[in-house]
Amino acid sequence: MFMILSTPFLAEVAPSSIRGLVVGTSIVLIDFAVVVTAGINWGMSTITGPLSYRLPLGLQVAFPIFLIIGFLFIDDSPTSYLIKSQDQKAEQCLRSLRKGHDEVEIRSELQALKAQSALRAEEVKIPLSALFKGVNLRRTLLACSIPVMQSMSGIAFATNYATIFLKQVAGGSNPYVLTLGLALLALGGAVAGIFVVDWMGRRTLALYSFTIIFLIDLAIGILGFPPHTHGHHHHINNHSNSNSNNNPAMGKAIAALSLLFAFFFAAGFGPLAYIVSSEMPTARLRNKTNALVFLCVACSTTVVLNILPFISRPNA
Numbered sequence: 648m649f650m651i652l653s654t655p656f657l658a659e660v661a662p663s664s665i666r667g668l669v670v671g672t673s674i675v676l677i678d679f680a681v682v683v684t685a686g687i688n689w690g691m692s693t694i695t696g697p698l699s700y701r702l703p704l705g706l707q708v709a710f711p712i713f714l715i716i717g718f719l720f721i722d723d724s725p726t727s728y729l730i731k732s733q734d735q736k737a738e739q740c741l742r743s744l745r746k747g748h749d750e751v752e753i754r755s756e757l758q759a760l761k762a763q764s765a766l767r768a769e770e771v772k773i774p775l776s777a778l779f780k781g782v783n784l785r786r787t788l789l790a791c792s793i794p795v796m797q798s799m800s801g802i803a804f805a806t807n808y809a810t811i812f813l814k815q816v817a818g819g820s821n822p823y824v825l826t827l828g829l830a831l832l833a834l835g836g837a838v839a840g841i842f843v844v845d846w847m848g849r850r851t852l853a854l855y856s857f858t859i860i861f862l863i864d865l866a867i868g869i870l871g872f873p874p875h876t877h878g879h880h881h882h883i884n885n886h887s888n889s890n891s892n893n894n895p896a897m898g899k900a901i902a903a904l905s906l907l908f909a910f911f912f913a914a915g916f917g918p919l920a921y922i923v924s925s926e927m928p929t930a931r932l933r934n935k936t937n938a939l940v941f942l943c944v945a946c947s948t949t950v951v952l953n954i955l956p957f958i959s960r961p962n963a
Contacts, residue, residue, distance in 0.1 A: 658925035658933075659724040660744055662756075666926070668841050674917035675841060678834040680710075685830040688810070689823035725760055734761075773931055778939060783932060790927040790936050791943045793853065794920040798947040800860055802912055804955055805829070805905065813905065816871075816898040825902060829909045836913030844918045849926075856915020863908045870901050 661669035687706065691699045725744070728737035738757060745753050778787045804812070809829055814822035844852055928936035 656724055657921075659726045662745070665845075666922070668845060672841055673921050674913060675834065675837040678830065678837040678913055678917070682827070682830040682834050685823070685827040689821075689827055692823045725757070729761055773935070775935060775939075778932060778935060783929070786927050786929070786932075787936060787939065790924045791940050793916065793923050794940050794944045795947045796857075797916050797920055798944065798951045800912060800916060801864055801908065802916070803948060803951045805908060805912075808955070809905070813902055816901045816905075825906075829906050832906050833909040833913040836910035836915075837917050840914040840918040843914060844922060849919060849923060852915055853919055856911055856919070859911045860908065860915070863904050863911065867901055867904050867908075870897055870904075 657669055657673065658666055684703075687703055691702060722740050722743070725737040725741040728734070728740060737760070741757055741760070742753060745756070777783055810822045810826045813825040813829075840852075847855070924937055924940045925933065
């Protein structure tokens with residue numbers, strides 16, 4: 648629910664000139680949380696007592712409490728006030744958000760928001776089937792495509808099995824340190840992404856980042872499964888682990904490519920998933936489209952996470 652509401656809220660309160668930058672900060676904050684998590688896991692990896700799991704679980708409870716407290720001090724968006732016919736509150740909220748802007752700019756944006764809110768007010772009357780009719784079908788498919796591709800890119804494996812995978816391929820290296828390095832590179836990619844998304848444009852960034860991620864995945868696959876040198880068949884028994892043990896350089900190369908994957912994923916998929924899903928639909932269908940987008944993401948992620956253990960386990 649939080650993810651469904653946060654993206655359209657950020658898109659509504661951000662000026663159009665920096666909307667990509669503002670919405671892209673969502674993935675930066677998410678990746679920053681991953682860095683903190685990786686650091687905590689590294690610190691707890693040397694502790695054998697109950698604290699090793701109680702502290703991480705306790706922090707998962709603490710952060711939502713901070714979010715709830717923060718929500719008490721956040722005002723609603725001007726668009727939501729206009730939909731409720733509270734024009735005065737909408738203007739006050741907009742002026743608070745646009746401090747330092749010219750009066751002409753504020754008035755112009757307020758008029759534009761009023762026109763959009765008139766459409767948004769009709770949203771409740773529009774059936775869900777409208778998402779799949781006429782030109783809206785193309786908008787819906789485009790809005791859903793990039794977020795769903797996230798799950799197909801390998802990020803589910805990278806985030807859920809990173810420590811185990813890096814331990815197998817990197818030999819004697821500390822997998823928790825490598826996982827922390829992966830998280831730091833992802834954070835760096837996310838920071839770069841919020842600037843690149845406006846500079847390169849959505850479509851160009853998508854094409855470049857998708858191509859780079861495909862090549863990285865292909866390279867990891869080729870390095871992880873070299874051709875057999877013997878004539879008889881070999882059973883796949885923890886293949887990536889045995890290969891990295893026999894050839895440490897290959898294991899380090901796979902680990903390095905995994906770290907690069909984290910950077911380019913965060914720089915491309917990261918901001919695009921949130922920006923495209925918020926910008927693509929019309930004003931009347933934005934909330935319904937965002938709800939559908941995150942439903943598709945949840946479904947695709949669930950499928951991938953249930954399949955991964957069977958295709959990546961030893962003796963598969």
